[in-house]
Amino acid sequence: MEFLIDKDDLLSGILVAERFTAGKTTIPILSGIKFSAYGSTLELSATDLEMGIEYRVPAQIMEEGDIVISTKALSEILRKLPKGQVLFKQDGGQVRVESGDFYLTIPTLESDDFPEAVPNQTSPLIKLPKEVLKNMIRQTIYARAEDSIARPVLTGELLELKNGKFHVVALDGFRIAWRWEEIEGSEFSIVVPGRALLELTRAISAGEDFIEIHTGSNKAVFYTKNISISSRLLEGKFIDYEQVVEIEPKVTVVANTDLLLSSIERAFVVAKEGSKNNLIKFNIESNSIKISTESEIGSVYEKIDCDTSGEELLVAFNARFFIEALRSVEKPEIEMKFAGEVGPCVIRPLGVDNHVNFILPVRLRSDG
Template sequence: MKFTVNKKEITDAVLNIQRAVSTKTSIPVLEGILIKTGELSVEMSAYDLELGIKTVIAATGIQEGTTVLSAKLFSEIVRKSPAEIITVEVDEKHMATIVSGHSNFSIIGFLPEEFPELPKLEDSTIFNLPSKMLKSMIRQTSFAIAESDAKPIHQGGLFNIQDGRLDMVAVDGYRLAKRSELIDFKDELSFVIPGKTLREVNSLLKDEDDLIEIAAGKRHVLFKIGNYTVTSSLLEGDFLNYKATIPTETGIEVIVNTRKVIESVERVSLLITDRLKSPLRCTFEDDSIKLLCTTAMGRASDQIEASIQGENIEIGFNSRYLLDALKNTECDEIKIQLNTALSPMKIVPKEGDSFLFLVLPVKLKSN
């Protein structure tokens, strides 16, 4: 087996697929990258038995063959190669020689027969989304994906398609994030993708209008992103009935400048640390939002203007959860909807319904 490639192309490819390499495994071959040569290209794959990433890059001087090389070592070698051209040659004993300029490495590979096959999707349902849209949907919801394994199904993002509308939803028990778009797909479909997969897909997506093909099967999902293919297991279980958790009535409605409220929350939260935790006390009254925080370190308060309709209310929040939601609104003005001091805060755009964030309140002690 032999091939010659451009340094930048192979470095970028290896760095991207390396994210699917298993780091903690009793199967050594999973710590490697499967490399196959074709007529005019080289195909490289990594697979940790849950997430697989495959890509193809152009090559010359090809002698066909297959091998598996240590992902960590191969990545460092190509990244630090001195010349713009890299030649890889592998003998029948899977000893790989990597040459770039005056640099020459010989490393031992794994048997390719031991590398597991990536899952093949059968009876899958296929739909397409613009890259920019999918990237935005992942970005605006992934912050609310659960990190705890108390309910494993919530460690992923829900894709729910109904009546030509795609909802992407994440929930962790303290907040909920929903991003919605109308799409050209009339069937009903629902599946949950692990948070790790969504992060890796997001890193490959570009802010462009290129269509991304998504194929959803019973147990796996596949994304085709340019010259990359991402295959992932789906999470199993009953996802939260998110539609039932969203308040349908609103007693208090607030319109506020997003940047101003973020900056105010950040200022008042300076007294809060991992060791000194305290709820952020928010009072909505007289067309203003008053923020107050008290910890063992001191006391901080601030006030910003807002347009408020409804009765006055005082409500407490975890400042980090509130900031996560505010920072992912990605619009100049937002609408905040409230009911009681113990009901979730609903954050939506001033116009439209492209996103919806719920943040659960924290019970406040009397002053």
């Protein structure tokens, strides 16, 4: 195998692919990246057997072939090389890398032993603008469970198409984050690990217009023009999120998103030093929310003007849950519906139906 490639293009691909290699493994080849040079394209493949990637970069191919390289040292060296072309030439069990008067020789691994990173046989599910999917993931991913031995499915996100709407949903038992867009297609429902979706959003470049979602071999596969990413699917079912977020509000509040977020962030500085619930209190009165908290390092009190309708209410929440929900909102105002002191809060950007956050309260101890 022999090819010539732009150094920056190669480095960009390696840095993305390295995130899909196995960090700690007893299978050495999983710590490497497979270089496949055919036609006018170099394809970089990596997998940790949970998820995989194929990253395609234009190159001048003089001799076609496949090799597997451990790229830890290579990526560091590429960072320090000047801009320009880099030549790779295989010589037996090693590859020679040339850039000007610089020469590097590194050993290779047998490419025949490299596992399939992305399934060859898949069935298409949906095609949508890349930025739409990235935004839907960004506005929900924080609500997944970080670790759930009892229900591993909650560490992933639900992606499903039904009734002409594509839904992305995350939940951890205390909150739900839900986004949907109107998209026609055949109905499906899959749960993809949160880690894979985060890597997907990092890997997709700004130049990619559309992304296709496929399934095959019990995996989800995401295709763009230059990247293919696969992930195993999680087994299990999500609750009926559409029904759960339908509540009977006792009080409705419309507030400025940034003002409320800033106030809760200030209170969180104190709240996080107290209980693990990061407890803050909302005392909702006529056209105001009084936000308060206290811990060993002190106490916070702040009044925020807003529009309210319904009864007065004292309710407590995990400050971090509220902060993450509000940071996902792109509108200047939000509508919050509270179901009472022991009921949930449902948050929507004002005038927007397809972006929903559902947060359960923290029970306050009775003074009696």
